[in-house]
Amino acid sequence: MRGADMAIAVTGLGATTPLGGDVASTWAAMLAGESGVRTIDDPWAATSPVRIAARLKVEPTTVLDRVAARRMDRCQQVAVVAAREAWRDAGAPDVAPERLAVVIGTGTGGALTMLAQDDVLEASGARRVSPHTVPMLMANGPAAHVSIDLGARAGAHTPVSACASGAEAIAWGMDLIRLGRADVVVAGGAEACVHALPLAGFAQARAHSTRNDEPGAASRPFDVGRDGLVIGEGACVVILERAESAAARGTRPYARLAGAGVTSDAFHITAGHHEGQVRAMRAALADAGLAPQDVAHVHAHATSTPKGDLVEAQSIAEAVGVHPVVTATKSMTGHLFGAAGALGAMAAILAVRDGVVPATRNLDEIDPEVKLDVVTGRPRRGPVPAALTNAFGFGGHNASLVFTRAEA
Incomplete structure (x- = not known):
């Protein structure tokens, strides 16, 4: 079977985030309403207009081989950590390498390597630049490392769609299976660029929160006192395969990826556009064969x-x-940019599986213009037969995904 009628199962999840070093700890922290935002203690932060960020809870170098890790940018490290967990979680599917594909999105790729090696070049000259610089800085590095690690030979792809990258990667993964180009796809997003330069850029654009003295309260989606995002880092990966294949090997999926919608605004380089977002959500629902209700x-x-x-x-x-229960977990994790859409997908998948939606942290007074049922205080429990997740990025990139119960 090929095409949109094919059922796609989510059989594995992996993550490393500001809330935890794996999926279980991250999900538990979301349900507990914890914050991963902390004060930056690097020396450079003392003179930075932004002195808070949502850094990883668990350093990737504590779980990766030290020699291998030194040859990877931090963005690549987190991608491998998350992919390995997802692969184990899915039961390491027995799939031919030529039928296994990887799609890992990112916003900035190996920007930390580029910035660090430019400092080396300026201070010490060309002969001191690392010979690993180019493979460490390239945007396709996370997908490449994951494909090498898992032996995936059906393609290693890298959507670079700013904050929509991770969700778009999952949509690409679904398409690869539907088109018959792969049987199993490792899909998600990775980002790691907590650095003085992007923080200064966001500060100059007045897009970053100025709450340096209260990091845990800085990210406050939909709150009347919100004043900007908080930069974060991490990775999230899902394993996608045909539902019939998962059933044949006795694997119970977390959920089904029922539909996806990807649009572009063609409007403004940073400002989101209402019309493009609406089209993405409607396209995802149509693809899933669902009505808004x-x-x-x-x-x-x-x-x-x-x-x-x-x-x-x-x-x-x-x-x-306005009937769906809405949440915004960036209130806890900060904004993981290229990984944000994949992490949002993980939260939606687990909400479908567990019948519980995490509360939005720091929502003390909802903006009166927000006419939605946003969860506050404590998680909302109840059946979630279908969930939709959004990811929108600079450049006018919009991606929406729909997940339904595994038995649907």
Whole structure:
């Protein structure tokens, strides 16, 4: 079977985030309403306009071989950590290498390597630059390392769509299976660029929170006092395969990836556009064969920016309605940029499986213009037969995914 009627199962999950070094600890922290945002203690932060970030809870070098890790950018390290967990979680599917594909999105790729090696070049000259610089800085590095690690030979792809990259990677993975180009796909996103330069850039654009003295309260999606995003780092990966194949090997999926919608605004390089977001959500629902009233939960992109959250709230209300239970986990993890869409997908998948939606942290007073049922205080429990998750990125990239119960 090929095409949109093929059922796609999510059989494995992997993550390393500011809340935990794996999926279980990250999900538990989300349900507990914890914050991964901390004060940056690097010397350079003393003079930075931004002195907070959501850094990893567990350093990847503690779980990777030290020699191998030194030849990887941090973005590549987190991708491998998450992919290995997801692969184990899926039971290491017995698939021919030529039928196994990888799609790992990223926003900046190996930017930390580029910045660090430029410092070396300026200070010590060309002969001191690492010979591993190019493979460490290239944007396709996370996908390449994961494909090498798992022996995937059906293609290693890298969507670079800013904050929509991780969700778009999952949509690509679904397409590869539907088109018959792969039987199993390792898909997700990775990002690691907590550095003085992007922080300064966001500060100059007045897009980053200024709450340096209260990091845990800085990311506050939909709150009337929100003042900007908080940069984060990490990776999240899902394993996708045909539902019939998963059933044949006795694996019970977390959920089904029922549909995806990917659009572009062609509007503005940084400002989100209501129309493009609505089209992405409607396309995902149409692909899934669902009506708006079938959606019980929406995981919002909601980065905690004054304009962005309001535009998305209006888009959700128009495309899906005001009935779904809504949450925004960036209130806890910060914004993982290229990995954000994949992490949002993970949260939606687990909400479908467990019948529980995490509360949005720091939502003390909802913006009166946000006409949505946003979860606050404590998690909301109840059946979640279908969930939609959004990821929107600079450049006008929009990606929406729909997940349904495994038995649906």
